[in-house]
Amino acid sequence: MAYNDLSAQYQHLKKEIDAGIAAVIEHTQFISGPQVEELEQALCRYTGRCYCVTVSSGTAALLMALMALGIGPGDAVFVPDFTFFATSEAVSLLGAEPVFCDVLADTFNLDPESLRAQVRRAKKAGRLKPRAVIAVDLYGLPADYPAIEAVCREEGLILIEDAAQGFGGELAGRKACGFGKLSCTSFFPAKPLGCYGDGGAVFTDEEPLYRLLCSLRVHGKGADKYENIRLGLNARLDTLQAAVLLPKLAAFDAENETRNRAAALYSSLLAGSAFSPPGVPAGYRSSWAQYTVRAGSEEERAAARSRLEAAEIPTMVYYPVPLHLQKAYAGLGGKAGDCPVAERLCKTVFSLPMHGYLAPEAVRQVAAALLRR
Known part of the structure; x- marks a missing residue:
């Protein structure tokens, strides 16, 4: 028995996946080919978000979301203690400090009361400036966003949704990847929507953030990739991966x-x-x-x-x-x-x-x- 039977999925979608891969090989636009934009538009329709920027991994998505918010040294970002390392690692890579909050025993997700207590403890200590919360949709279940959003409003924090495992989940009819100022997901092969390598995406409803994310994805580009107006990353999603994801999204x-x-x-x-x-x-x-x-x-x-x-x-x-x-x-x-x-x-x-x-x-x-x- 397979734990996650990707072979069964491939056999079911073989015709469409093979045709998508062949089309990319035929047109040879392996970077930023037409399937990338097609996928981004399809992901926006699915999640209800206005903008989507596909990237090279879920970790890159988290890192770019934090970069877009200007998170850095001296900042506190509150994260659940029970999740994959990448959630806090992205915070630390930018010189900010993750503050760990406990989770709820039944849903495994961020405990809003633990979040509130940790934010107030950090403010009282005064060593760090509380800036943001990354709420994780662990195992596919959206976090308690009504309660978490209330804490963010009370404490002046920015909310980021880490839906690396959550794509396809829903809360009150609202799709995962639709919460927070920015939301992130992963297309690692084992995820509910997975490609055949690494991949991810960042979502937002704000055009200025979208344009900033597009710049960060390609070495901080300006008018083109040879004009660099900020420090960024090489974080593009390969066209081949987009071609794999399109039929998977349809199914x-x-x-x-x-x-x-x-x-x-x-x-x-x-x-x-x-x-x-x-x-x-x-x-x-x-x-x-x-x-x-x-x-x-x-x-x-x-x-x-x-x-x-x-x-x-x-x-x-x-x-x-x-x-x-x-x-x-x-x-x-x-x-x-x-x-x-x-x-x-x-x-x-x-x-x-x-x-x-x-x-x-x-x-x-x-x-x-x-x-x-």
Whole structure:
């Protein structure tokens, strides 16, 4: 059994993907070819955003969003403690300081009350200037944006949505990538909408930010790439990747329906068991980048993963170490107990097979093996 069956997806979309790749090879516009702009327009239609700038990775998207806001030394950017390293890494690369906030145990997303407490603590200390919040749509579920937006308004902070895993999720009918002053996503192959390499995108509704992002994407270009009016990056999305993403985007809603049906079946089969299914609050819809459950303890997680491995069923742990305890951040003085919910989740969560072609029979097989004692 595959954890994320990209081969099944390719077989389903082979004709369209192969034709798209062949078209790029035929016209040879491997950089900034017509498929890139076509994809950007399609992504705007899907998310409801006014502007989209495709880039070379989700990490580049985060970095460019922060650069566009002028984030730098002396600034504090508030991030969830339970997420992939890139969220805080982009902050640190610009000389700013990530401030880690705890998360909610049921949704795994940023806890608005922890955010509020950390912002006020930073303001009281006075060492850093609070500037922005990066809220992550972990595992495909949008964060609690109504509450987070309220904190941002109260405290004068800019909101960035990190939808690296969230593309296709919804909150009250509003699509992921549609929140915040800027939003970012990733097209890493394992994401709900993934290419055949690295890729990402930044979204905004503000034309000046859009034009700034376009400049930052190509070495801070001005009228053309040989006029450089600011420092930027080489962060363009390859045309080949855009050609791969176009047919995948066309098939995305059907795949998302399959993921949601699989998730609902998992949750019904695991209800009342020793493994807590992920929470999806009323009005939310996840794109299920991962289907992640919680065991009662680290030992129970290890035993469960061993049972599944014996049944040739793959699992993953996202993430085994909270950001504040990563070695790269030892200099910030984080210690055990700073973010107790995130620390607990790191010891107990594990993810089960999930993708857009997962059959109900496979879900039942996974659940039966997991619950077998």
